[in-house]
Amino acid sequence: MLSLKLMKYVSAVSPFSPLKWNLRRGIKVAVVGAAGGIGQPLSLMLKLNPLVTELSLYDKVDTKGIAADLSHICTSSTVRSYFGKKELIDALECASIVVVAAGLPSKPGMDRSELLDANASVASIVAKAVSNACPSALLAFITNPVNTIVPIVAEVLKQEDAYDPKRLFGVTTLDVVRAKTFIGELLDIDPHTVSIPVIGGHAGKTILPLLSQCDPKLELDSEEKAQLVSRIQDAGTEVVRAKAGKGSATLSMAYAAAHFVNSLLRAVNHEENIIECAYVQSDLSEAEFFASPVLLGPKGIEKNLDLPEMDDEEEKRFGDMIAQLNKEIEDGVKLVAC
Numbered sequence: 001m002l003s004l005k006l007m008k009y010v011s012a013v014s015p016f017s018p019l020k021w022n023l024r025r026g027i028k029v030a031v032v033g034a035a036g037g038i039g040q041p042l043s044l045m046l047k048l049n050p051l052v053t054e055l056s057l058y059d060k061v062d063t064k065g066i067a068a069d070l071s072h073i074c075t076s077s078t079v080r081s082y083f084g085k086k087e088l089i090d091a092l093e094c095a096s097i098v099v100v101a102a103g104l105p106s107k108p109g110m111d112r113s114e115l116l117d118a119n120a121s122v123a124s125i126v127a128k129a130v131s132n133a134c135p136s137a138l139l140a141f142i143t144n145p146v147n148t149i150v151p152i153v154a155e156v157l158k159q160e161d162a163y164d165p166k167r168l169f170g171v172t173t174l175d176v177v178r179a180k181t182f183i184g185e186l187l188d189i190d191p192h193t194v195s196i197p198v199i200g201g202h203a204g205k206t207i208l209p210l211l212s213q214c215d216p217k218l219e220l221d222s223e224e225k226a227q228l229v230s231r232i233q234d235a236g237t238e239v240v241r242a243k244a245g246k247g248s249a250t251l252s253m254a255y256a257a258a259h260f261v262n263s264l265l266r267a268v269n270h271e272e273n274i275i276e277c278a279y280v281q282s283d284l285s286e287a288e289f290f291a292s293p294v295l296l297g298p299k300g301i302e303k304n305l306d307l308p309e310m311d312d313e314e315e316k317r318f319g320d321m322i323a324q325l326n327k328e329i330e331d332g333v334k335l336v337a338c
């Protein structure tokens with residue numbers, strides 16, 4: 001009979017074992033927009049992640065200094081730097097995960113949708129390059145307006161014959177992070193212990209935290225609930241105002257994106273039961289793209305989970321957001337068509 005030690009060894013080197021697969025292939029993560037306010041702290045957090053084997057830093061401006069700096073951190077991943085149009089393909093080549101934080105952030109008084117003109121082209125360029133360099137990568141877009149950027153990327157990938165809806169994500173994790181934090185403050189408990197789905201999209205009333213599904217239970221009256229929902233929906237604006245023209249959320253976003261990418265990495269590594277809320281192609285509502293809890297697997301979305309239950313107020317908010325979401329999706333589709 002095989003000893004336990006030997007059995008562990010055999011399972012580690014079996015060609016079908018996840019460990020062997022991972023050791024052989026490694027996991028390259030590319031950060032696009034790596035020199036930015038989100039890109040830099042996100043790259044730092046990814047350098048600290050033991051599941052990353054190679055970290056590829058790309059930006060339109062030089063990333064050499066950032067890469068040199070990060071490369072001195074004593075974790076086992078290698079760091080490579082790329083910049084400018086010519087190096088985009090090399091930066092993405094063979095990446096398992098591409099996370100995109102390139103593009104303009106909001107200024108006070110600006111709506112996220114006003115970023116569309118500036119950021120649509122960045123998203124399209126990255127989508128085209130992904131279709132050439134790493135068509136089977138998982139693709140996570142942070143760039144705003146997320147509600148429109150993700151449909152744009154889907155359209156561009158369709159044109160390139162490289163669209164797989166299971167691999168494309170709009171990152172809405174910051175909405176969940178904020179909901180957990182504000183509820184933790186309210187209940188005076190560790191926010192990590194709070195579980196709350198946030199569905200819909202990533203702008204104004206399309207951000208719908210389902211307080212009725214919060215664990216632990218929230219005992220709030222209707223007005224208190226409305227105030228909490230507004231705080232979560234307007235949290236981005238809270239940061240934009242506080243930064244007074246110097247950008248939008250960067251550090252909390254880097255934390256949120258590092259959490260989301262870590263979940264993708266764990267799923268790529270064949271870990272089971274990894275669930276995250278994300279803005280993805282969906283048939284759960286009348287909007288073609290919708291943020292909801294998805295079960296992740298090595299090839300992206302394994303299953304789009306059913307919509308969580310909602311109380312009457314949430315049902316109403318859900319109904320009220322669909323028109324806005326559909327318009328923002330349509331804006332993206334039209335932009336690619338013309």
Ligand SMILES: NC(=O)c1ccc[n+]([C@@H]2O[C@H](COP(=O)([O-])OP(=O)(O)OC[C@H]3O[C@@H](n4cnc5c(N)ncnc54)[C@H](O)[C@@H]3O)[C@@H](O)[C@H]2O)c1
Binds near residue numbers: 033106
């Ligand atoms: N999804 C979310 O929850 C969320 C949260 C916060 C911010 N954001 C969005 O993330 C984006 C980035 O925000 P930021 O604060 O890091 O902005 P930033 O201006 O600090 O950084 C953006 C980076 O993108 C780079 N860039 C621009 N065009 C590029 C291109 N064509 N190719 C490669 N790199 C390019 C810039 O050089 C810069 O380094 C914004 O659109 C912002 O609105 C999203």
Ligand SMILES: O=C(O)C[C@H](O)C(=O)O
Binds near residue numbers: 235240
């Ligand atoms: O509000 C913004 O413009 C940035 C971001 O989407 C956020 O939620 O902080």
